[in-house]
Amino acid sequence: MQGLGRRARAAARQVALAPADKRNAALKAMAQALRERAPAILAANALDLAEAKAAGQKESFIDRLLLNEVRIAEIAEAVASVAELSDPVGRVLATWEQPNGLVFERVATPLGVIAVIFESRPNVTADAGALCLKSGNAAILRAGSDSFRSSTEIAIAMRQGLEAAGLPGDAIQLVPTRDRAAVGEILAGLGGTIDVVVPRGGKGLVARVQSEARVPVFAHLDGNCHVYVHAAADLEMARNILLNAKLRRIGVCGAAETLLVDKACAATHLKPLVTMLLDAGCAVRGDEATQGADPRVTAATEEDWATEYLDRIIAVRVVDGLDAAVDHIERYGSHHTEAIVTADEAAAQRFLAEVDSAIVLHNASTQFADGGEFGFGAEIGIATGRMHARGPVGVEQLCSFKYRVHGSGQIRP
Amino acid sequence: MQGLGRRARAAARQVALAPADKRNAALKAMAQALRERAPAILAANALDLAEAKAAGQKESFIDRLLLNEVRIAEIAEAVASVAELSDPVGRVLATWEQPNGLVFERVATPLGVIAVIFESRPNVTADAGALCLKSGNAAILRAGSDSFRSSTEIAIAMRQGLEAAGLPGDAIQLVPTRDRAAVGEILAGLGGTIDVVVPRGGKGLVARVQSEARVPVFAHLDGNCHVYVHAAADLEMARNILLNAKLRRIGVCGAAETLLVDKACAATHLKPLVTMLLDAGCAVRGDEATQGADPRVTAATEEDWATEYLDRIIAVRVVDGLDAAVDHIERYGSHHTEAIVTADEAAAQRFLAEVDSAIVLHNASTQFADGGEFGFGAEIGIATGRMHARGPVGVEQLCSFKYRVHGSGQIRP
Numbered sequence: 001m002q003g004l005g006r007r008a009r010a011a012a013r014q015v016a017l018a019p020a021d022k023r024n025a026a027l028k029a030m031a032q033a034l035r036e037r038a039p040a041i042l043a044a045n046a047l048d049l050a051e052a053k054a055a056g057q058k059e060s061f062i063d064r065l066l067l068n069e070v071r072i073a074e075i076a077e078a079v080a081s082v083a084e085l086s087d088p089v090g091r092v093l094a095t096w097e098q099p100n101g102l103v104f105e106r107v108a109t110p111l112g113v114i115a116v117i118f119e120s121r122p123n124v125t126a127d128a129g130a131l132c133l134k135s136g137n138a139a140i141l142r143a144g145s146d147s148f149r150s151s152t153e154i155a156i157a158m159r160q161g162l163e164a165a166g167l168p169g170d171a172i173q174l175v176p177t178r179d180r181a182a183v184g185e186i187l188a189g190l191g192g193t194i195d196v197v198v199p200r201g202g203k204g205l206v207a208r209v210q211s212e213a214r215v216p217v218f219a220h221l222d223g224n225c226h227v228y229v230h231a232a233a234d235l236e237m238a239r240n241i242l243l244n245a246k247l248r249r250i251g252v253c254g255a256a257e258t259l260l261v262d263k264a265c266a267a268t269h270l271k272p273l274v275t276m277l278l279d280a281g282c283a284v285r286g287d288e289a290t291q292g293a294d295p296r297v298t299a300a301t302e303e304d305w306a307t308e309y310l311d312r313i314i315a316v317r318v319v320d321g322l323d324a325a326v327d328h329i330e331r332y333g334s335h336h337t338e339a340i341v342t343a344d345e346a347a348a349q350r351f352l353a354e355v356d357s358a359i360v361l362h363n364a365s366t367q368f369a370d371g372g373e374f375g376f377g378a379e380i381g382i383a384t385g386r387m388h389a390r391g392p393v394g395v396e397q398l399c400s401f402k403y404r405v406h407g408s409g410q411i412r413p
Numbered sequence: 414m415q416g417l418g419r420r421a422r423a424a425a426r427q428v429a430l431a432p433a434d435k436r437n438a439a440l441k442a443m444a445q446a447l448r449e450r451a452p453a454i455l456a457a458n459a460l461d462l463a464e465a466k467a468a469g470q471k472e473s474f475i476d477r478l479l480l481n482e483v484r485i486a487e488i489a490e491a492v493a494s495v496a497e498l499s500d501p502v503g504r505v506l507a508t509w510e511q512p513n514g515l516v517f518e519r520v521a522t523p524l525g526v527i528a529v530i531f532e533s534r535p536n537v538t539a540d541a542g543a544l545c546l547k548s549g550n551a552a553i554l555r556a557g558s559d560s561f562r563s564s565t566e567i568a569i570a571m572r573q574g575l576e577a578a579g580l581p582g583d584a585i586q587l588v589p590t591r592d593r594a595a596v597g598e599i600l601a602g603l604g605g606t607i608d609v610v611v612p613r614g615g616k617g618l619v620a621r622v623q624s625e626a627r628v629p630v631f632a633h634l635d636g637n638c639h640v641y642v643h644a645a646a647d648l649e650m651a652r653n654i655l656l657n658a659k660l661r662r663i664g665v666c667g668a669a670e671t672l673l674v675d676k677a678c679a680a681t682h683l684k685p686l687v688t689m690l691l692d693a694g695c696a697v698r699g700d701e702a703t704q705g706a707d708p709r710v711t712a713a714t715e716e717d718w719a720t721e722y723l724d725r726i727i728a729v730r731v732v733d734g735l736d737a738a739v740d741h742i743e744r745y746g747s748h749h750t751e752a753i754v755t756a757d758e759a760a761a762q763r764f765l766a767e768v769d770s771a772i773v774l775h776n777a778s779t780q781f782a783d784g785g786e787f788g789f790g791a792e793i794g795i796a797t798g799r800m801h802a803r804g805p806v807g808v809e810q811l812c813s814f815k816y817r818v819h820g821s822g823q824i825r826p
Contacts, residue, residue: 102777104788405775
């Protein structure tokens with residue numbers, strides 16, 4: 001494992017200095033290799049699937065693990081599309097001149113070595129490897145033991161692509177063991193060779209990574225997202241946004257989990273919104289006022305306000321004004337994504353300023369919490385920490401920066 | 414200690430939402446309170462000094478601890494000058510519109526709660542507290558036990574200033590104990606209330622913080638800075654820059670510690686540069702070629718290349734071209750600050766691109782590694798990590814960001 005880290009560090013320096021067209025050529029070659037290696041990948045996947053089925057894994061688990069011709073083509077396409085993104089490395093983020101004539105530039109540079117720890121989805125091997133390379137970083141990928149064989153075959157294609165473009169194959173390495181101790185070594189930083197860890201998977205994994213990692217982590221544990229229907233909300237807009245935020249996809253981190261309805265519009269808005277959710281097959285757990293709106297509403301407990309259901313369930317509460325809404329979100333929320341629906345611009349400004357979440361939206365669905373929807377092209381995850389990367393983590397967020405200073409012989413007085 | 418953290422977190426929310434003029438009014442009131450409380454501060458300082466002298470502390474230690482009327486006036490002035498900096502909170506860092514009409518803004522927000530751990534200089538209580546408040550953060554300050562009484566009196570003035578402006582006094586708290594266990598609690602994150610730790614002090618402190626902290630750290634352990642005199646360097650410019658980089662102040666982190674002279678200009682440049690340093694009272698430890706340039710040069714060991722002397726000593730080596738210079742810096746350097754002296758623009762571009770340090774300069778002294786010289790106004794330190802803040806850490810670097818998204822009813826397809 002320590003050798004893995006040293007090789008990643010050496011490769012990181014080479015890919016950091018490689019020109020964009022070389023990194024892009026590698027991405028295209030990877031896509032090609034993935035397509036060509038489809039039979040080998042499918043054969044490995046069949047073994048992983050057989051083992052998972054024998055172990056009695058759930059349907060949803062099997063589906064995450066499953067690869068087929070179409071999915072491999074999609075994976076290859078996703079890798080190729082990363083090549084089309086604009087180059088994040090070397091962007092001049094700021095430039096200014098001091099009175100002594102020194103010209104300062106703040107320039108984006110790769111972060112270094114990024115470790116990605118994931119579970120059953122073997123496509124992460126390709127997605128994460130591609131995003132790391134695009135941003136000039138080396139990747140150490142730790143696959144879940146369930147997808148180990150599939151990921152190993154995908155990683156071979158990634159290495160082929162790197163080498164075809166004249167880049168070091170070690171720039172994308174899969175941890176070559178199912179041994180669980182490897183995760184602990186990665187979280188300890190692998191002898192100082194890892195700059196950041198990105199967990200991709202369920203809450204158990206994220207919680208372990210956040211509590212054990214001795215290196216920075218880009219992640220979010222919960223996406224307990226809120227929709228606040230303000231006193232001045234248009235009911236029709238609130239309906240559309242709420243339905244989309246809660247039910248477009250229930251399993252994504254940007255799915256709404258709690259609806260807050262302002263007391264001032266509860267008389268007109270609460271019942272239609274609650275009935276709409278119930279009629280759409282979403283269970284509603286509400287406070288007393290909400291229980292009064294429809295007999296199908298059950299009582300919400302304190303725990304409901306803090307729960308990320310990822311299910312066809314929503315918690316609903318009537319709040320007394322914007323301050324109460326913000327207080328509720330600060331108390332129970334996870335600093336991920338929250339939306340206000342209102343026609344009152346001043347109220348929206350206050351909500352966007354006062355809610356301390358990575359993403360705050362006015363009159364739009366919380367399900368826009370996604371790097372693709374932000375225009376980032378692709379994301380490696382969404383972070384709720386306040387350091388370095390917050391919100392969707394795309395290739396620009398996988399960069400650090402440095403200062404270039406141009407002088408003409410200046411010395412400091 | 415846990416109560417301290419909770420109070421800081423509550424205060425952080427208030428100062429984060431306070432308008433700039435309120436934070437600036439507090440800074441001015443702090444400066445005023447520092448001036449008015451000078452007698453109490455000096456009395457406390459006299460007790461700290463007496464204890465340090467009785468303990469047999471060195472002259473340099475006593476000097477760092479010493480306060481007098483002039484120094485207190487300077488501290489107050491520094492705090493007042495922070496009020497004059499432009500407001501880092503709420504800056505719109507980027508804005509763009511997606512095809513669906515959603516308008517995205519990336520906006521600077523405070524980081525939250527910043528812990529600063531320092532040693533004998535009591536002025537850090539004022540400097541660090543002021544920078545944290547300016548950037549909308551709450552500060553937890555841990556003074557060295559030697560400066561505890563002085564820092565306590567300064568902290569009272571800071572609290573007075575906060576309260577005079579209607580802000581919570583808990584926004585700047587000094588840890589009210591000399592108990593060493595408090596540092597461990599801070600490094601553990603004080604129950605999740607601390608967002609980042611900044612150590613201000615010697616290498617022992619920084620090393621402990623970096624190895625023990627369970628929260629992000631803004632710091633640098635070493636400032637092993639290099640000046641590389643390239644083949645195409647103007648000798649006169651090299652002389653001026655080298656003299657300044659090494660000897661302007663020998664104890665600062667941006668002081669040059671190693672001179673690399675290109676083999677291609679060694680015949681003309683090595684002897685004059687080495688002789689200049691020796692004549693200026695700087696010991697030179699060199700490789701064989703350098704030892705041949707002047708009989709006063711002693712032999713450098715492998716350890717010298719990796720040493721931050723912070724003294725009138727420099728290591729000198731002749732390197733065979735730009736690649737060898739970059740390799741030397743990558744192998745022995747500390748990723749802090751390095752300069753190239755050359756009239757060859759292409760060589761300079763390569764050096765600035767390939768050297769992986771927070772600050773890379775062309776034709777300018779390494780002693781410009783300073784937030785003030787960058788135009789940041791003031792800095793809380795210089796960081797060599799790649800995450801979030803790199804280089805001088807000023808009020809802008811003490812900020813995080815969030816995304817504000819403005820819609821008109823958009824839902825995600």
